[in-house]
Amino acid sequence: MGIFEFLKGAARQVATGGKTYKAWMALLLAMIGVGLLGYAKQYRIGLIATNMRDQVTWAFYVGNFTFLVGVAAAAVLLVVPAYVYHWKPMKEVVVLGELLAISALTMCLTFILVDMGRPDRLLHIVPGIGSPNWPSSLLSWDALVLNAYLVVNLSVAVHILYKAYRGEGYAKWFVVPVVLLSVPMAVGIHTVTAFLYNGMAARPFWNASILAPRFLASAFCSGPAVMIVLFQILRRTTGLEIKDEAIWKVAELMAYAMFFNLFFLGAELFKEYYSRTEHLLYTEYLWSGIGDKRALVPYAWFALVASVIAFLLFLIPATRKNWVTLNVGAVLIFAGVYIEKGMGLVIPGMTPDTLGEIYEYRPTPNEWMVAVGVFGLGGLVFTALVKIAVPIMQGTFRAQGAAAPEGGVAMGVRG
């Protein structure tokens, strides 16, 4: 059977590799082990293993979830130019973008799972089995769109890779409409996630209509930052041909996205500080602290400075095309958005709480352990997928008797 052979071959690809690869995989497995240890404790004693309390009921896990939805959504940034405009240098990187989306979604769903008080009742949200609260609950919508987006990305990536493995071109009638569908879906998953916060009038920090646009703008920064670094690693380690122009183009698009992100932030800060209503309190907690409660302040400013520097580095062609400054920019942008879209979004939304109490949240070591495990899982999924995909794209991992690869990285684009 062809599929069986493919799976066997894929498993062999994942299991073999050089010293660095094996060390990397061992690290990821160790991370997962740490996570399982942390989660076992949390499962036993309950979410009291975290520092979340009734004042701050969502925190580190939900913050990571939100950030990673952005990473997943950003796959669209690579899909649009490549598929819609048949833009040559982008084509080979699209599959990698989709694989990143798959791993990011795996982490998103895992972070939601570990945040649930009753993970054993997960099926209550599944249509038919449970009772999803449509249309009014945004979380029930989020569960739907995230899973649908996962299926879309999985089916396109698997189809293209499997066809290439068999030395055939992918089916245009299937890939093109599904990829076109994935574009609004990517916007959709992030918009729905933004609305999850946005719709809560009880939390003025989230109840601002700029939230969804800001989510999208920052997502288009964080996801591609991962891709830029990854492309360079793959070029060096696998000989996969990724053109400089493709990387520079992604960086340029990120600069525009970051401009919008900073502009939206400015619009929000103006409104809050100029009108100075009672709603200013939450923004103040993030940027200057309230009294001696200032846990987030250094992080907020670090994120802002990092984002501004990265914006300038990516905007100026000379620094964009310099590998050192480009990579510094990618790391800064990732760190900046991670803070802004993670804890910088969730915590001020709930501090002070609805009755004015300030509970300063900091994650427990156990929360860190669980989060490390989830990132390890995402890393493992991504590494395994890339390890299978790259030799297919290079033509070294083929079905027996499949047509010889045409011109290296062509990935069977005859259609």
Added chain:
Amino acid sequence: MSASPRLPVIQDAPAEPGAPFSRRGFLKTAASGAALAALAACKPAAVVEELERRNFKELKKDELAAILVRLEKRYSEEYGKGVTVTATGPMAGVNFGYGLDLSRCIGCRRCVYACVKENNQSRKHPQIQWIRVLQMEKEHGVDLTHATPYYDPELVPEPGHFYMPVQCQQCRHPPCTKVCPVKATWKEPDGIVVIDYDWCIGCRCCTAACPYGARKFNWAEPELPAAEMNPVTHYLGNRPRPKGVVEKCTFCIQRSRVGRYPACVEICPVGARKFGNLLDPNSEIRQVMERKRVFVFKEELATEPQFYYFYAT
């Protein structure tokens, strides 16, 4: 404080409510309950219950009856006393309203502890309380930036301060039920917002959406000493809760639906708490609304609470 004709205070009457789902009514279905119990004996009980459970509102009468029998058995064994679990439905023509007189409240927190006792909240690690009394400064009025729940003087009230107890406001437009992804919480026809503890997935969307901090999450397995357990329980109210689900004030559904006052109303030493049927023009709450000027907390959010604050003097 005179009791309204509709809601007499019954001093700790043993509950034998003649409501649709009383324990007596379930004897017919005891056989099915026994069958379930037998089934539960061979497999982990929780797994069996979980698989056969459906959303509370989709349960047929006999299914609910069987569940209540099973719960009574389980709780009775666990707490070593005869525990009743009813699911008394709303009374026709009743919509509950609550009044709180801010000029009378002295901040003694007797209501907080009466509520904990009546409603079987976790006593410690962590302590769960459905009522939060905020101490406010007279000079600022109702202003949350100058409020604290952590006051601890020898004597209350303290000069220059007044007190504002906050609990579930039983909103007419509850933001909490809207966001629940699995319909585990909803508003009943008599105005009470309830939670099915066996359907809640613990996502805490509702705690994030509630503007009044009324919803409390069981961060750990609740600690409820058997000796202190109140055995008269309601399925949607004060029955023991598991770890990992949300709970909140239900106007003491196990009491109010059989014509009794909520525990907090009964205990209040200064008569600051009023309760009754909004549809009955002679009820205490309607009398308050007629004679005093009431307001609702955070009216700008348009949640339209059925919990009114007023200043009687």
